[in-house]
Amino acid sequence: xxxxxxxxxxxxxxxxxxxxxxxxxxxxxxxxxxxxxxxxxxxxxxxxxxxxxxxxxxxxxxxxxxxxxxxxxxxxxxxxxxxxxxxxxxxxxxxxxxxxxxxxxxxxxxx
Amino acid sequence: xxxxxxxxxxxxxxxxxxxxxxxxxxxxxxxxxxxxxxxxxxxxxxxxxxxxxxxxxxxxxxxxxxxxxxxxxxxxxxxxxxxxxxxxxxxxxxxxxxxxxxxxxxxxxxxxxx
Numbered sequence: 001x002x003x004x005x006x007x008x009x010x011x012x013x014x015x016x017x018x019x020x021x022x023x024x025x026x027x028x029x030x031x032x033x034x035x036x037x038x039x040x041x042x043x044x045x046x047x048x049x050x051x052x053x054x055x056x057x058x059x060x061x062x063x064x065x066x067x068x069x070x071x072x073x074x075x076x077x078x079x080x081x082x083x084x085x086x087x088x089x090x091x092x093x094x095x096x097x098x099x100x101x102x103x104x105x106x107x108x109x110x111x
Numbered sequence: 112x113x114x115x116x117x118x119x120x121x122x123x124x125x126x127x128x129x130x131x132x133x134x135x136x137x138x139x140x141x142x143x144x145x146x147x148x149x150x151x152x153x154x155x156x157x158x159x160x161x162x163x164x165x166x167x168x169x170x171x172x173x174x175x176x177x178x179x180x181x182x183x184x185x186x187x188x189x190x191x192x193x194x195x196x197x198x199x200x201x202x203x204x205x206x207x208x209x210x211x212x213x214x215x216x217x218x219x220x221x222x223x224x225x
């Protein structure tokens with residue numbers, strides 16, 4: 001069964017303290033690994049799509065990487081505005097539209 | 112800002128009411144989705160429309176009725192809902208329904224059933 005597990009569930013950082021969020025996945029025939037940011041009361045905001053092991057993508061203070069079993073979201077020198085829940089989702093070859101989501105990591109960045 | 116627009120942002124309805132949620136996208140996407148998200152849970156897929164045809168219904172109760180009038184619009188008709196149906200309803204779209212296409216979400220419609 002396809003599954004996505006995110007850790008930690010919650011992460012508290014001081015402003016400027018870099019860290020990484022983990023997403024472990026098992027999926028038949030990975031077609032995409034997606035990262036979203038979700039603020040309270042709002043819909044998920046797309047961040048990155050990764051397709052194959054070794055792929056990396058960056059956007060401002062965020063960098064996403066992918067291996068055959070895991071994806072990491074690295075946050076460099078975070079700011080309070082980076083506080084949000086970060087969702088990881090996978091999609092396999094037979095799953096039209098059905099993103100398999102992890103439970104998310106709630107990130108809090110204190111000034 | 113998301114290019115998937117949902118209305119209304121908030122809706123309160125009684126269990127005997129009939130209401131609709133509306134969604135619009137102008138990205139030329141040919142797949143549109145309805146997801147449901149309960150508090151502190153990830154989104155769950157309800158329906159998928161591909162080229163204006165319903166392609167996936169994830170065993171959703173018939174009190175939820177989707178409609179896709181054209182490739183840019185998606186509606187969710189609500190009737191005789193239960194309090195446990197209160198949630199954030201998310202519309203989303205992607206270039207096509209093929210796996211691997213990035214799915215973009217709207218801001219959501221908060222539904223409260225009283």
